[in-house]
Amino acid sequence: MATQGGQQAYGFPARNYVLYSFIVATGGAIAYSLLKSSHLQESARPLQADSSDPNAFDKASKSIRVIDRQKLAEQQRQGDSNAGFFQSDWSTIGDRIRGAILPEWAQYLPAFVTKLQNELSGEPGTLADEMWQDAHDPQVHPEIERDAMVRVSNELCDEEKAFLRKRKHHTKKALARYLNIPEEEIHPDDVPTLAMCGSGGGLRACVAGSSYCLSAEECGLFDCVTYTAGVSGSCWMQTLYNSSLTHQKFGNVLKHLKNRLGTHIAFPPPFLNMVTSAPTNKYLLAGPYEKYKGFKNADFGLVDVYGLLLGARLLVPKGEVDIDSDNLKLSNQRKYVDEGAHPLPLYTAVRHEIPDEKTLEKERVPDDVIEESKKEAWFQWFEFSPYELWCEEFGSGIPTWSIGRTFHAGKSTGKDNIPIPEIRIPLLMGVWASAFCATLSHYYQEIQPVVQGLSGISGLDHMIKQRDESLIKVHPVQPATIPNYAMGMKEQLPEQCPESVPRSKELELMDAGMSNNLPVYPLLRPGRDVDILIAFDSSADIKQCNWLRVADGYARQRGIRSWPIGTGWPDPADSGPKDTGEEIAKADKMTTAQATENVERASQDQQSQRDANEAAAKASNEPAESKDKRQTDLDYCNIWVGTTEERTATGEPPPSKMVEAEWELMRPDAGISVIYYPFVANPKVEEIDPETSDFMSTWNFIYTPEHVDKVRELASANFKEGEEKTKMAVRAVYERKKKSRLQREGKSKS
Helix, strand or coil: CCEECCEECCCCECCHHHHHHHHHHHHHHHHHHHHHHCCCCCCCCCCCCCCCCCCHHHHHHHHCCCCCHHHHHHHHHCCCCCCCHHHHHHHHHHHHHHHHHCCHHHHHHHHHHHHHHHHCCCCCCCHHHHHHHHHCCCCCCHHHHCCCECEECCCCCHHHHHHHHHHHHHHHHHHHHHHCCCHHHCCHHHCCCEEEEECCCHHHHHHHHHHHHHHHHHHCCHHHEEEEEECCHHHHHHHHHCCCCCCCCHHHHHHHHHHHCCCCCCCHHHHHHHHHCCCHHHHHHHHHHHHHHHCCCCCCCHHHHHHHHHHHHHCCCCCCCCCCHHHHCHHHHHHHHCCCCCCEEEEEEEEECCCCHHHHHHCCCCHHHHHHHHHCCCEEEEEECCCEEEECCCCEEEEHHHCCCEEECCEEECECCECCCCCCHHHHHHHHCCHHHCCHHHHHHHHHHHHHHCCCCHHHHHHHHHCHHHHCCCCCCCCEEEECCCCCCCCCCCCCCCCCHHHCCEEEEECHHHCCCCCHHHHCCCCCCCCEEEEEECCCCHHHHCHHHHHHHHHHHCCCCCCCCCCCCCCHHHHCCCCCHHHHHHHHHCCHHHHHHHHHHHHHHHHHHHHHHHHHHHHCCCCCCCCCCCCCCCCCCEEEEEECCCCCCCCCCCCCCECCCHHHHCCCCEEEEEEEEECCCCCCCCCCCCCCCHHHCCCCCCCCHHHHHHHHHHHHHHHHHHHHHHHHHHHHHHHHHHHHHHHHHHHHHC
16 A cells, blocks of 8 residues: 555554544543743633543643753763763653654654643734734735625625626626537526536545536536535635635646645644744634634633634645635635626535423424424524625624624624634534534444344344434534624524524534535526525545435425425335335324325325426427336436425425436426536546545545546536536526517516
8 A cells, every 4th residue: 555754545644543532532632731921811621532631631741851861971971960871861761762653753842742731821922922912903805895795685695696787797607618609699697597516525626526517617517607605625726715725726736735745734744844843833823813812701622623624624725835814714705706707606504403392392383393393403504605794594694704702782892892704614624524524423323234144133123223312312423603793682583493593602513514515505596596506525435325306305494485395315215116004104193185185285296397398398398218227226416306396285396307308408488407417427437436445445544646626527527417408408498588588578478
């Protein structure tokens, strides 16, 4: 197995698990000692470790000493009584122990710790003093002079509305090039709104998503896109694209990843060198220092360390000298989108809450909802754009440049009434991709197949499932926090907002993949009016999780008729008669009247679907093809389309059929078109399979240039398989919108 810098290609350095534990412990010692020496808060909590002593890390850091061997040897030669045989022998023994257990770089850790402690002590002339002075300098951080207010509204913010108007001019020109239509023939109202989203999946999603987007960029499709959205690793991709590191070219994104991913993000030597050497030390540490000194209740947790590691690896260019601090603030990305030159990026995170039974009963929630709440996680989605942080359940948001400030009753406050600068992107990158903050229930889902396969303990799986109600409430790793902008706003928040929200000082946010690994929900927000949603799915267990299907419940709950119900991977249960025990049990509980009603409802649904297909086929002069054949698998590119028609039949709508002909997209009642590219193996590209290739694990943080090239090759091959089908869909939606406009204009004239 190839190695680089003392690292194995697919994991951490040799002796990886022992060394990883050592790094976590050392990181805890560093974090705790920094917080104490900087007086950032009255009581600092160290990272949790396997120790009953809460001061273990502090004691460990104090016990570290740097030994000057030359001075010691000189003292021994001069007969210094303080440099006796015991000290010399102990030093030798220590060297032998360190050499046997730890790599060579570990002996320099005490020096790094000491240097960091000195620089972050807050004494005049130190790095901490310089960073805190900068934090109060409006020339460095202009946003600190601005007053921030919570915007209570479900409408898009004014800045995004202005962006949409300007973006339309660019997408009109791009659509003309993409479809080879003279630009003067295209009416602005006919231009479809395209959104492109990428899944979670760590570096696999980041590299694969960048590769898919490069293919879309090369054929002219990406220029037609109005929104991009990401979960987890796809948020990293968007961060890099909207930075000076890549100049908004996905080829440059991949080039940057090749230069930076050959070293593990947690490999200590380069990271420690960056946080203790100029200019990268100030570049990386200013954000965490401001956060924990400016926010009284801030904690230094694993997610914050993770974000700092990500920033050092992904936001520092090759050579680690030519850095640009503009890349560290999300609000600075507006310079790439204000004039509509590029799509508006949406980043996502979720807050997890399960109301207790007493709260639900107090609010008179129906019993069936209470029972469901015991089984299901309640997630509130937060979307971050260069303009605003907004939450649908809160019905409100704040300017992006004010994230990190404390708020009360809708107005920002600050320590000594002085706001701190905007929270930095590295900390957000940790939040956006903090999949390790999952609940115990999520963790068990990962290992459940192994447990089920173990002989002799078959009852263990059943026992754990019975306790899932408790497991789903526990996060072994504490999520990161930001100040809660909705604190003290009980009267202004919507009724569906949990009662705990206006009382909480902090918002605990984590990876949105805990709820859905595809960021579909923000793209369905009213006002964005997405016509075509293109999803690049690089999820692990891509067939089993079926994230597109998860969005069905969201669409039903919010009455989004245009969403195509039943998209995604075929459900094996749909391929044959419903003869499972569960279905039999349901049938046993039905009365004759209920059974008759269900049969009539199903007949109405089927007839409604057949009538719609026949009408559309007739309108488009296409033969009415049979839609009765069942789906058994998905292709490299798959298309579904929803419907906007009012349903007369009650109950669940019939599943959407996969689009096979252009006329299906041109039906007058056609809704949102979903184009789905699953990142799967392709026989045209050998030696890579997202399901079996070791380096494509979500938890792998090393990609060699060869790995990046291989992922790019596979994504390119898969995109080519669906390139013409995608263009057909875009053209069909454009023609449908054009026909609809002409019909409206004709009616108004008559």
